[in-house]
Amino acid sequence: MYPNVASTIRKKQLCSKCNKAAGILNCYGCGKDFCYRHVAEHRQELTREMENLTTKHDEFQQTIAEQEKQPNSHPLIQNISQWEQESINKIRQAAENARNALLATLATHRTIVKEDLTRLIGELSKARNEDDYVETDLKEWTEKLNNLQKDLNAAQAIDFGKSENENVLISKIFINGLSADVFQQTCGDIQILDAGRLAAHGLSNQHAVVCGKRLYSSGQHRIRFKIDQCNYVGGLTCGILSKDPPLESIQRFFMNNNNNNMNQRSRSSKKTFANLYTNEHSFNWPASENYGYHNTALANSNENERFNSIPLNNNWQQNDILELRIDCDQKMIYLSNERTHQSEERHIDSNKCALPWQFFVTIFYANSRVRICEETVSTTTKEQLDDWIEDQLATTIH
Structure with a gap:
């Protein structure tokens, strides 16, 4: 096969x-x-x-060789350069804003001193024309003039705010005027200590009033208070009043409202203590599910309409710093807590609470103490501000 x-x-x-x-x-x-x-x-x-x-x-x-010859042409390097320029522009803008704020603060400070000086000159001219003065008057006027000179030379401060992020590159800059105000006049169980910086309540639980020395008629101003001592939450109020109103009327008003509130609370099942607040015409107790409601209208009198206040809510504690800002131009007052960042504001009817204004504080509880804060930052001139900007620019570049 x-x-x-x-x-x-x-x-x-x-x-x-x-x-x-x-x-x-x-x-x-x-x-x-x-x-x-x-x-x-x-x-x-x-x-x-x-x-x-x-x-x-x-x-x-060839690409590698070119990058070795021109390392700065790398896209990432260009991105960094762009970020650098944008940062420099922002710093320069912040510096310009800071300079403008500093100049405005200095101008406002000079205006306040000039107004006080004008009033003093008026007193001197009247007394001289009427030949109505003695040694004590001359001593008082000399002291006022010396204080005005000190006020004019009061340092302007630059605060460098610290971010919560410790790795922040550039510190934020703030321009703040030093407060030259002090406590001057009282009514009730309260006394002024420490060269006018401290208001100390006595041993009784009753409303007492203390007001400031300065008169504010234009511009924006701030007064910072520290709660030095307190035994109970509540019983503190900050506000403004027209020039030289009877403090007794303010004390009487707060005492009457406190009595009305106690009577209301005795008839109410609500146990929470409500804080006092006010608008131009009336003081009210807040009405909500947490508060007993009580409304006491202001008497229709010129005395009671010459002050406006903002209460401290219950979310504060000893050593808190409170800031009262007075805006004479916008007819507004603001109260804020630096620790909690809570703030409130009030619009003021200047027809009823006429300029110039003074600040006042009411304290209720025994042994409570409120202090006007002194700024502890160093004096800074415009040249020092420019030096700081140059340092910040150098830090950013290098």
């Missing part, structure tokens, strides 16, 4: 390019068969790919 010839003949492999002619060469790299004509063509393709790879290699090597 003869063997199958067909089975012994090797099956022909066609060219992978033309798929017609027999493949005479198998490429080890791609594993494909090529005919005589397409073997050379396949080799040429490999040569072109090698040339392209060599070109890419050379281009990449």
